[in-house]
Amino acid sequence: MVPISYYLGLSAALFISGVAGFLLKRNIITIFMSIELMLNAVNLSFVAFAAQLHNLNGQVFVFFVMVVAAAEAAVGLAIIIAVYRTRNTLNVDQVDLLKL
Amino acid sequence: MELLLFWVFAAICIGGALNLLAQKHPINSALSLVVVMASLAVEYLLLGAEFVAAVQVIIYAGAIMVLFIFVIMLLNAGEEPHGGKTSMVAKLVGIPALAILAVMLVWSLGTQAGGSVAVAGAEPGPPQVIARLLFNDFLLPFEVTSVLVLIAIMGAVVLAAPLKPHHAEQILEHLKSGGQN
Amino acid sequence: MSLNDSILTLVTFLPLAGAVLLMLSPRRDREIRWFALVITLFTFVLSLHLPAHFDSSKAGFQFETNLPWITSPNIHYHIAIDGISLWLVVLTTFLTPLCVLLSWKNIHGEAKEFFVLLLALETAMIGVFVSLDMFLFYVFWESTLIPMALLIGIYGHDRRVYAAVKFFLYTMVASVFMLAAILWLYGKTGSFDYTTVQAAIRSGQVEGLGYVAVWLFLGFFIAFAVKVPLFPFHTWLPDAHVEAPTAGSVLLAGVLLKMGTYGLLRFNVGFFPEQSRIHAPWIMALAVIGIIYGALVALVQPNVKKLIAYSSVSHLGFVVLGIFALNTAGADGAVYQMLSHGVSTGALFALAGILYDRRHTYEIKEFGGLAATMPRYATLFLFITLASVGLPLLNGFVGEFLILSGAFSAKAIYGVLAASGVILSAGYLLWLYQRVFFGKVTQPVNLTLQDITPREQAVIWPLMAAALVMGVAPSLFLQQIEPSVLGTLQGVAATAARMLPTISSLGPLGGR
Amino acid sequence: MTANLHLWLIPLLPLLGAAINGVLGKRFSRQLVSAVGLAGSGSAFLYALWVAAQYSAIKAAMPIVETLAPWIQAGSFRADFNFQLDQLSFLMLLIVTGVGFLIHVYSVGYMWDEGGYYRFFAYLNLFLFFMLMLILAGNYLLMFIGWEGVGLASYLLIGFYFTKDSAANAGKKAFIVNRIGDFGFLIALFLLIQHFGTLDYAALATKVSQLGVEAGWGVLSIIGVLLMVGAAGKSAQIPLYVWLPDAMEGPTPVSALIHAATMVTAGVYMVSRSHVIFDRAPQALMVVAVIGCATAFFAATIGICQTDIKKVLAYSTVSQLGYMFLGCGVAAYSAGVFHLMTHAFFKGLLFLAAGSVIHSLGGEQDMRRMGGLRKEIPWTFWTMTAGTFAIAGFPFFAGYYSKDMILWKASQQSMILFGFGLLTAFITSFYMFRLWFMTFFGERAPVEAGHGHDDHGHGTGHAHESGWFMLLPLIVLAVLSVIGGWMVGGGDGFEKFLTPVFGAPAEVAEAAGSLSEGAVSAMATVAFLLGFGLAWFLYVRRKRIPAQIAENLGGLYSAVLNKYWVDEIYAAVIVNPMVAISRSVLWRGVDQKIIDATLDDAAAGANQLSDEVRKMQSGNIRSYAAWVTAGAVVVIGYMMWMGAAR
């Protein structure tokens, strides 16, 4: 038997990795992927909690999260394309016209 | 046995995540992410969520990641670009914050969450139960996601549709002149 | 419904109604001027109903209107006047038509907006004096800011923007402390009503007041002190005055500053007699510093308006001194001095404006020897100067004398020090007079200056008449002021008796 | 109760004159202006005479107090428009209206050619109004109206030639110095209010008389000293005398009326009026006496060296006023008032005569350029002679009686006061005869044209006698100067007249060492003779000696010549530092550098802070994420702490 907290710990670790990716990566697409990683981490928590609680709601949530993730992916990638088109770069550090 | 599986796939999972961070090329990162997702699917199975596991593979790894890779290819994104001002703040504020956040989250999830000994994989999530939930209790969110998807489609269309050529030139000129807006 | 029930509302909002009408009217300057004049004069005439039907035997509020406005929070349209506010209202309505006359032809810019602002300002100023609901009071209080700031900022002189912003921010920042205090009181009493809150405080029903009282007192104090302006919060005043158009200066000095002293008397003393007593020493000290400081700085000003502005600092120091003498003579004198300062300093600014219309400068060194070229003007100026200096039989003396004697019996040293301000006021005003009017004409352009015109005389003469009447027959005013002042000071007397049972008397000048 | 005298009408009459001339005078002819002005003062004088005619009838009822209307009421304090007539104010009334009227007449002649003629008469009438308020007031506050008002009139009249800077300065100086005195006066009033609750003479007298004589520095002494400060301002006593010599910038009739005969004596009147207080405050009385004596002596010494004829008279006035205070200070109020009266006669006369001299010389005021005038302007010479002898104390002239009386009373108090008084009498005699000799005897020095203060525009060739408008008042005053003392029955008679006011004079104990009245008279007469002789010797016989003395004395002489540099010291110690401090420390320092700069700094600080805050917005997405993460850490940390602390 695997203690539920292991799963949660794994979830936390993945979430942290996602945050770290956002903070450390320069490529916009990679950053976006980090966000996906964070969402995945949350999904793991949901499923783990669902298992702990013997309550399937958690699994249902995962579907919604996935739908949202898909929608975000569509829009997000479109935005990235738009940025690339106007800036010709995917370096997040160069997208800083608006500031102060 | 389950514990072993958990550890193996947890290790793969973490490894994939770290690899995502370590890789310079977005394609490699994307593939790492696929690895993470796949191993997560296994974890789901361990937790008795077969349906979720299946969907995870189909939607995430199958659809979303394909989209990512498609875009990476489309934009011909290469090695992680350099240049531009790197943010000191991201390092000076972000990394310590990240460390603390890690400690806090792991601590609170690892120790605070319910009982640490839990029944794992005890109750399988039969698709019909999930279906009942989805179309009764969660009918409204389910229906509302249609609006979400519609928005996403509209958004993708309006943002990614090609510009008329003269617009692109205008933008480039505008950029060259260093102006804003 | 008799006129007594609605008169106050009428007087308050008639100018605003005029402003709205003006806003909708076409830009025909001539008609606009006349319309503004008629409206303000009519308001003045209407406001004369107030003293005429005021029952001076009563200390309480009269001409009361109390209608619910907002149910939650519990806000009322509650207006009324007592002897203290009565004459301030009349002063306002009296000065405004004169300001219209003063602005007859010298507006730099759109006349329409100017008069709209002026009329709106009048309503706001009257509103401050008549409101008994603290919310309403605050509304009017802040409402005076906008038209005044715009008058300065749009129609003023070179550094008008700086002055307008300074004026606005100073007052705004200070008044939020008052707002906080009002809100606290509301939180504890559930009412914004002046009389209700006062009664609650006096009967000790406000829970937790003891330890907060000092902060509430200071909250109100800072808002009013900046408005007065009391040293060291005064530096906005010279700038505002110098840059303001003449009408703006007249109303600023004549009425707006009085809002501060009025507030000190009404709220600080009215609500917190015990705190007033505790804090009186240093407030009086500040007032005295203001008196002397203002006078000394006025002495060396190279600019007519700045000089008068600093003289206002000095004169209003007297008012604050009188209020915090916390005895009848002092407070009577303070209220009287408010009116008197409104008349004489208003007139001084009007006269300075008349000069400006001719030379477009306020620099004293640009003038000299004007008594020869503008003899009538010189005479009127002298009269007003003397009124301002506090010559007996003119308005300034009565207030100053009462304040000084009140301050003297409260704490002799303050009376003595403040009295030295009387000497200095003679110094700077006469020196000003000498530099502007005496000597030989040094600038050729001054040789051809036109003497004061009939329209300008129509502004100055009423002010002179008022100065004279106030100097010769102060009882006319004091008989209505005093019962209300006594009512306000009641609390002080009560706390005095409580705090110092052995020295309960306020001296011979205390209550009757 | 006697019939209502309507005393309020007396001041009102000149006020009417002032109002008419002031408002309409510009369009009047000179004749009409003169008529109105003379009517204003003359009617008041007639009214005073009418009152005087009833003296025996109303004598018993004195003091008569008539209340016209309430003025200020606040709390328990009230001050009314009430007028009081007793022997003292009665006497003052006659002096003021009488001398005033004469000077009005004189002014018609003197000012005829001046610009602003109507203005002059309006001011003059206005002055009379305030002066009459001052003396007829029934309470201190009403007196204060007149007190300030005469200051105002004085300001206006001194600055009459306003295009001249010196005149304008002098007017301002007079007003401000007066205000300094008024400051003391006001404080005294506040003390009175605080301790007695009233300013009414009658009520005060009742309350004060219940108190005993103060041994040390009690309230009454302090009040007394403060009143004396006020009096010193108005009556040009040390240390506030400085304005009076400058006030000579005004037209000469003004000097005569305001700065010799009437206004400057207001202080003496006020001290006498307050005798109830002073009687119980010996310390204050001593202050009065010392100030009076010191001023008398000090001013007299300055008078020795002055060369401007009006300045000599001005210092002489200061000196004589010192005498009056000396009188009051030794509790001989009637002596002080007596000297006040005689002084009004002879000093008024001297000024008018001096004016006549100046007038005849086309504006020349420097005595060194005069001489030998006695033949050219005989009327002026003879009247001036009467005045000179009167002031110098020639026996049986007016000044002899009053000065005598003061010296005698002083001798009973203190031999030092008496000694200085006597010395002053000698100096007075000396500088007056110096003036007399320099002006009317010897030869006239050659003159360059265009000098002088009263810009008359006459040539300076031949001196010519003044017209009758000017001479008539001279003659009347000359007669009064000669017989004024004798007329009222000398000191004793005068004292008796004022007894109802001041109370019976204390019986003089002929203590050992004190002088008899006769001895004092003799010594005074000797002083007169010595002064006369010395003046004759130095300015008629050996004209070169004064210059030699001046050389030998060097510093002392120049000190005296420059009026001991008092003006300069005041300027250096008080005025200039005050202006400098106000400008550089208060205005540019505190106001601009501290208060405004603090606020500006605060504003700049806010702007800087704003700039710093803006740096959070680096534009870099990753830094934003870092902020969000950091925020999240804080939030989560806090909440975990809350959870743990639960």
Add this chain to the structure above:
Amino acid sequence: MTPNEISYSHILPEVVLSVFGMLIMLAEPLLGERASRKPLGYLAFAGTLAAIAATFVQGQNPGFAFWHMVHVDSFSTFFHLLVLGITALVILISFDYVEEETVHAGEYYGLVLLGAVGMCLMSSAVELVLIFVALEISSIASYVLTGIRRKSAAGAEAALKYFLLGSFATAFFLFGVAMMYGATGSTNIPEIAVALGKGNIPGLVYVGMALMFVGLGFKIASAPFHVWTPDVYEGAPAPIVGFMSTAPKAAVFAVMLRIILQTGAPGWLYLIWGSAVLSMTLGNLGALVQNNVKRMLAYSSIAQAGYILVAFAAAPQEGTSAVMFYTLCYAAMNVGAFAVITFFSGKDERLVHLDDFSGLGTTSPLLAFTLTIFLLSLIGIPLTGGFLAKFYVFQVALKANMVWLTIIGVVNSAVAAYYYLRLVVVMYMRPAPEGAVRVSAPLPMRLALLAAAAATLYLGILPSGVLNYTEEAAAQMLAAPATKVVAEQ
């Protein structure tokens, strides 16, 4: 009507909006290539009006529906009306903007309407999952709208920033939801309330609350999660800034109120306290030196969120009422202000610098006058909604004995006067530039301006009706019955 069934009347406004959104999408291809896009705008406007009408119908049927997913009460009706009102105004001011900037009109109006669906739903949702989905609807619509000016590099950058950071925050929110779920076994607000009401609250709840606060705080642009705001507002189209600075914020505030107050979650008081102080201070400080008007208003919106949080910190019932009232007033004045900017900034939004507004008082009196009203209201000058709202907020805060918070708040509001005033000063006290012509706004814009100005003044002068309503709604919301569990018994 039981809570466990399908009831379209409970989501009628959302349905109406979605239908109109789709209609617009269908209608767009029917218009010719060169034809004016205004008919789409009219359609959208009509849709909003219809949705407003639908809201009244919806309001007739209070209570739960869809298996306790939504709860219709006065509280939700209020926020529905608010969001729809804002939407209507924004559509009015967009008519000419859309034409001028040649954005895709169909998508533009469609996204606005569909975004509004999400916002409306947020205010009536009582289930964290539904809230999450609705929140994403509104967010994604906002991301797209931000970048809808495809010619604008700034627009794309703004969209990217908004999107990346928004998703980042969403992940936090979601994690919080997961923890709440794990700790209480439910994501339904009433049920969570029951679970929490049993006492012995697990530590995970606190962490969950914290994470949700991070996500929601980001959406309302409260410090320290405000950093994205200025950049995004500067780059986004002006009418959309007016939209997204008000409507989603209002909806998120509704969500926060429900989550925090209805669940009776512990420990949040000083969290909000601190966030309020930081938001007010940082927002106002940042705005002080801004010369770009849009950016200045962005900072100001951070500060305004801070004021709303003050009310939040205060007290359950009156605080809720104050939040509602404040969001309403804020919506009126902020949309109004951005309406003026929308019109004035001209093609490509070139004129957004402070100096560009010189002399607007003479060149365009109506524009200047209304903008002045909005700015004065933002400062908090009496007789405007902004004043009364602040007054109400601080009053409530003081009543709850939050003295320091109030003092910091009032001082902030006074300091803030400076930068708003700068704009007023420039408009009235600086001369118009050479060659400036009198411009007058087109009719829809005027209507919107007058409506916003009228609302601002109405709320400042005669707020009684609204205040009574908000207080009652707050009471209803707090007294919300009834968990699924209880209701089913």
